[in-house]
Amino acid sequence: MAATTETLARPLPQVVARDVTRERGGWTSWVTTTDHKKIGIMYLVLTFVFFLLGGTEALMMRLQLSQANNTLLDPQTYNELFTMHGTTMIFLFVVPIMAGFGNYLVPLMIGARDMAFPKLNALSFWLLAAGGVVFYASIFFSPPECGWTCYAPLSSKDYLPSGGVDAWIYLIHLTGLSSLVGAVNFYATIANMRAPGMGWGRLPLFVWTILTYSVLLILALPVIAGAVTMLLTDRHFGTHFFEASAGGSPLLWQHLFWFFGHPEVYIMVLPGFGIISEVLPVFSRKPIFGYKAIAAATVVIAFLGLLVWAHHMFATPSPTFVLIFFMLGSFLIAVPTGVKMFNWIATMWRGTVEFRTALLFAAGFLGTFLIGGITGIFLAVFPVDWQLTDTYFVVAHLHYVLVGGAVFAIFAGIYYWFPKITGRMLSEGLGKVSFWLILIGFHVTFLIQHSLGLDGMPRRIYEYADVGHLELYNLISTIGSFILAAGILVTVVNVVRSVRVGVIAGPDPWKANTLEWFTTSPPPVNNFDVVPRVRSVEPMKDIRRQVERQTGHAAAPAPPAPESALQA
Amino acid sequence: MNRIPAALKPTRRNSRRVALATLAALGLLLAFAGAAFAGAIAPESGGSPNADQIASLYKLVLAVAVVVFLGVEGALFYSLFKFRARKGAVAAQIRGNTRLEIAWTLGAAVILVVLAVITFSKLGAIRNPPNSGPNGAQLADGVLVASGPSKRLPPNGRSLNIQVNGQQYIWRFTYPDGDTNDLNNAFSYQEMVVPVDTTVTLEIRAQDVAHSWWIPKLGGKFDAVPGYTNYTWFKIPGRLAGKVFTGQCAEMCGRNHANMTAQVRAVTPQAYEQFISRRKADIKAADAAAQIQRKRLESSGP
Numbered sequence A: 001m002a003a004t005t006e007t008l009a010r011p012l013p014q015v016v017a018r019d020v021t022r023e024r025g026g027w028t029s030w031v032t033t034t035d036h037k038k039i040g041i042m043y044l045v046l047t048f049v050f051f052l053l054g055g056t057e058a059l060m061m062r063l064q065l066s067q068a069n070n071t072l073l074d075p076q077t078y079n080e081l082f083t084m085h086g087t088t089m090i091f092l093f094v095v096p097i098m099a100g101f102g103n104y105l106v107p108l109m110i111g112a113r114d115m116a117f118p119k120l121n122a123l124s125f126w127l128l129a130a131g132g133v134v135f136y137a138s139i140f141f142s143p144p145e146c147g148w149t150c151y152a153p154l155s156s157k158d159y160l161p162s163g164g165v166d167a168w169i170y171l172i173h174l175t176g177l178s179s180l181v182g183a184v185n186f187y188a189t190i191a192n193m194r195a196p197g198m199g200w201g202r203l204p205l206f207v208w209t210i211l212t213y214s215v216l217l218i219l220a221l222p223v224i225a226g227a228v229t230m231l232l233t234d235r236h237f238g239t240h241f242f243e244a245s246a247g248g249s250p251l252l253w254q255h256l257f258w259f260f261g262h263p264e265v266y267i268m269v270l271p272g273f274g275i276i277s278e279v280l281p282v283f284s285r286k287p288i289f290g291y292k293a294i295a296a297a298t299v300v301i302a303f304l305g306l307l308v309w310a311h312h313m314f315a316t317p318s319p320t321f322v323l324i325f326f327m328l329g330s331f332l333i334a335v336p337t338g339v340k341m342f343n344w345i346a347t348m349w350r351g352t353v354e355f356r357t358a359l360l361f362a363a364g365f366l367g368t369f370l371i372g373g374i375t376g377i378f379l380a381v382f383p384v385d386w387q388l389t390d391t392y393f394v395v396a397h398l399h400y401v402l403v404g405g406a407v408f409a410i411f412a413g414i415y416y417w418f419p420k421i422t423g424r425m426l427s428e429g430l431g432k433v434s435f436w437l438i439l440i441g442f443h444v445t446f447l448i449q450h451s452l453g454l455d456g457m458p459r460r461i462y463e464y465a466d467v468g469h470l471e472l473y474n475l476i477s478t479i480g481s482f483i484l485a486a487g488i489l490v491t492v493v494n495v496v497r498s499v500r501v502g503v504i505a506g507p508d509p510w511k512a513n514t515l516e517w518f519t520t521s522p523p524p525v526n527n528f529d530v531v532p533r534v535r536s537v538e539p540m541k542d543i544r545r546q547v548e549r550q551t552g553h554a555a556a557p558a559p560p561a562p563e564s565a566l567q568a
Numbered sequence B: 001m002n003r004i005p006a007a008l009k010p011t012r013r014n015s016r017r018v019a020l021a022t023l024a025a026l027g028l029l030l031a032f033a034g035a036a037f038a039g040a041i042a043p044e045s046g047g048s049p050n051a052d053q054i055a056s057l058y059k060l061v062l063a064v065a066v067v068v069f070l071g072v073e074g075a076l077f078y079s080l081f082k083f084r085a086r087k088g089a090v091a092a093q094i095r096g097n098t099r100l101e102i103a104w105t106l107g108a109a110v111i112l113v114v115l116a117v118i119t120f121s122k123l124g125a126i127r128n129p130p131n132s133g134p135n136g137a138q139l140a141d142g143v144l145v146a147s148g149p150s151k152r153l154p155p156n157g158r159s160l161n162i163q164v165n166g167q168q169y170i171w172r173f174t175y176p177d178g179d180t181n182d183l184n185n186a187f188s189y190q191e192m193v194v195p196v197d198t199t200v201t202l203e204i205r206a207q208d209v210a211h212s213w214w215i216p217k218l219g220g221k222f223d224a225v226p227g228y229t230n231y232t233w234f235k236i237p238g239r240l241a242g243k244v245f246t247g248q249c250a251e252m253c254g255r256n257h258a259n260m261t262a263q264v265r266a267v268t269p270q271a272y273e274q275f276i277s278r279r280k281a282d283i284k285a286a287d288a289a290a291q292i293q294r295k296r297l298e299s300s301g302p
């Protein structure tokens, strides 16, 4: 490639990044690294391990529920499992894996050589790991049993004296610190280290969502940190913040928790939206439809997301005015979310849609997340919520939102960026098998759960009597969960296999739009030797066009991998 | 600008198809929305007007939801199939269309305004208890009329006010029986007995951790939170005397949360009065027995 460009009269942006010093190998190079790419990879791998742990816990619960009055698990174990599962999926998987993608990709996408504070970046990762270790160590003693919401007064020392709740509190603190440090780092990086010419209107949409994610973390995390500290002092130092008999208030805990908890939902799904906004235009061969509207909708969703927390508390003793305020606020969020949905579909409209695995997962995201959004409207209508809240309808809704909105996007991201991160392609065949198993398994597991809730089954129960259709519905759901698990395993196999034997990807196998595809795959330590000037939201298109113009169609700086290679 | 009509062309053909599909689905939905399918696609109802109103509000939301669902999924699948990459196909390089984007923003907003209006129109019937019917328990002053919660009483101010107390892992019900001291009132655990055609108001409290009161056919959930009182009501139609409505605690309250069930037995007003006097007598007898026991213990000394 260098040979082609040398003959040109004017210097061109080109892939000339080379390692100057040999990279150190071995495990110490990982433990001591401050390179955003290595940290990003560690984030992705560690959080995926937690995903598999959380998934195993889910399968155990589904086995217990596959039959009425089942005695496979005792009530204590069941309560520990849903607490571990929910906490793991949220605090150790979805939130930090988004930080993992952000870590790896943000500097590359904005043309920077690293994050603003590389050492703090390493600190973020190790705080996360510490949080996971502290929390999982509790399985050797007694894990918490109060759900991921740990409502007071059940979480007080009187009712749960064991250290499980304390382990949960330390997990919140450690992962919270990790996210806060990371958020400040993302903010500083995005604000200060963009390539020349990359104004706010040319920031890739994924980076917009990571920026918004960071701001939301900075606003929401201090509140939960305060709340769990109050819970800790209630438990051990004689305060009574949440104890009604001593003048405290259990509802205060719920308000503080959800003031954090609802923004947390957007913290989990907004970066997923960002991934979708990157994948769809590339595989539709069309620019994103309404860049500004999508970026603006991201910010509006985040803002409104801070104002709807009490829609989780419609059944509590609260004034009607409060119920109405939070109902209307929740309605309002549907507008920018709908706008995004329409813009994504319009991005494919009149494009040429290429059914790569990444695109399939993005399409699965659109179709699935839509259902979660719609059931969210049911829950926002507070009289209707009185029937639905705390039932399996909510379990279905939250999985449609979190698996549909975050996990499908994460898988799209894995299939899309794996070639950049490892330099090798994932197998498309295995990818498609994985996609269809996950899609079918997911809907078989969770669609029927809406009916379970409507049929009277509360969430968080370890057993149920065989009344109505409960046993049939539950069995269907359990079968679905194993199909879903098989689909996830296929991707694990695909990744493990492709890291070693996957087809070499080249710098830009998808003919993508953003700067991470400008450098080699995997990128060298310094990312770019030359940072190109950015002239649009799709700098790679400009670069390809420029090269074509100056050299004829023969040489592009990033030749796509041969078609046959992509089918591997 | 002249690109826009072309961009919209496929939409028109598509929208007719979507409209047809929507109509078909709405028809199906109405057919399914009968009571037989309550519990599968709609919440349970039938025991009290507020539960019925919630179910009908739910069905209205469902109708709107089905239209939105079919419209958006239709557009999604249409784009996936119609615009898949083929030999010779060239992607149109459209970057947006401000008018179209404003239109669908407003469209989404209008749908939500409609939902809000529907909700407000139903709110009164769900929130506010009606008067008891003519065949209900006679709530004579001082006998059955509860002093009642300060809010949420029927228009005539008379309801049978039962106190519901959640505790790990059982519900306790205290009935008004004329005695002003709650501690002397008739009570029962797990099964609440109520007269039909009578407006029953509930004062819901918790004694240890948070619980949630829920009998699906009698209306929604109301959390029992320590330190707070929550209110709801139900009114079981006369023809349902003899029926038992079941439900269970809906807020995680500890290891045996799954076993914290409750039932409401609807009886005629006469049967209800008998039930209360029997409970009173039982309690008196138990008290007397306890008194004797205590005397005996006291006289026998430490």
Ligand code: HEM
Pocket: A055, A058, A059, A061, A062, A082, A083, A085, A086, A087, A089, A090, A094, A146, A147, A148, A149, A395, A398, A399, A402, A403, A406, A407, A445, A458, A459, A460, A461, A481, A484
């Ligand atoms: C892999 C497939 C999954 C299955 C089969 C599954 C299954 C379950 C089950 C059985 C429960 C307990 C329901 C109950 O007893 O109330 C549950 C709860 C939950 N799940 Fe999942 N889940 C899966 C994936 C996920 C993912 C990816 C997330 C988050 C991103 C997630 C988040 C949650 C949360 C927050 C709860 C509530 C926990 C609580 O009640 O405290 N799940 N899930």
Ligand SMILES: [Cu+2]
Pocket: A261, A262, A265, A308, A309, A311, A312
């Ligand atoms: Cu929320």
Ligand SMILES: [Cu+2]
Pocket: B210, B211, B212, B249, B250, B251, B252, B253, B254, B257, B258, B260
């Ligand atoms: Cu309970």
